[in-house]
Amino acid sequence: MEFGCALPGEILPDWTREFGRAAPIELEIGPGHGGFALGHALAHPERELVVIETRRSDCELIRARAAAKALTNLVVLHGDAKLLLPHCFAPGTLQGVHVQFPDPWWKKRHHKRRMVDAGLARLLRRLLSSGGTVDFRTDVPAYAREAIATWEEAGFVNLDGTGMLWGAAPEVLSTRERRYSVTGQPVFRARFENPPGEPPPLAQRTGREWMDVRRK
Template sequence: MARPRLLPDPVGLKFVNLEAPPDWDAEFGFSGPLELEIGSGAGGHALEYCRRNPQVRFVAFEWRKKYARDTQSRGEKMGLKNLRVIEADARAVVPRIFASGSLAAVHLQFPDPWWKRAHFKRAIIQPEFASLLLDRLVPGGRFDMRTDVEDRAHGMLAVLEEAGFINPLGQGAFHPYEPEEVPSTRERRYLQSGEPVYRGRLVKPG
């Protein structure tokens, strides 16, 4: 896939300064499960997931403008009516635009591992944000996490489980790959090369 160029029109900015959740039914023009992706990257997961699941309203956050704008543009060209991309830091906006118990699922694909110890605080899965995501999910809602960094995978699982998420396979256990999953752009490469991917599929008690 060609590297995206920076398109001129921002995407999702109307959501960034909202102080309360929008009317998502009106925004999408239909009702259905509302799902969130944090860090959609090149958009491989978001676009294919929306194509396969047209009944899902899917909101994808990506702070890198060129990737966010390219994903939204490609989604429009594909005729996807169920995708909204927001070019912003999810940690700042998610608390305001999603009500408690409103999300059916949260997707987190290969977050930046922040290798330097001084940068650990920038990691997306911190105790406070994990608790907030748990609150925003419906009872029984799921958290789908994937990473290629084993120690970060263990750390994120521990934080999520401490926040109250349930791991159906047991505390600290990773989930195997399932063929019906929708892989991200990066995960497709790993599936071809055989490199390990660490998957967590957690649920909110319900």
């Protein structure tokens, strides 16, 4: 800031003012139709949930459903989470992050779009409070393996032991997960805690290189 004037992009939202109270803030990246976002916000009125979604129609759908349920602890941001995140939250201010069924981006030329990578993991180490948690879910086995390694390499503590999946059923299912709970499609879940301290130096691998067999 120069001469008391903020430059574009320099000011972070004041979430306490936005929500009208000081409460723990969680983030969901890519909520889709919002099954998790709406269920989680309803189940935890004591927390605030900010979701970031690229698809405008999904944002409008979630906002409409949140309004119908009179939810005041859910804010929907339209945009690319990777671009918006550093401009939305001050370091150490998030208590939880949910990344559920991120798009696999199967084509090699699209791998750079994969959500979970070393850069995101390091950024979230910074934005999460000490003790803040990551809730990661996917239906792609290789994504699960690679993402677990990526979160751990960034210094996150796997709450179920290094390299391990979380075996229990979550409190709230995402839209996609609800479908899988009916069809029996396997889901791979892992949860992590942010320890105090700085993340280690950036790894050589990006965490986006994995290959898997695409389901038909």
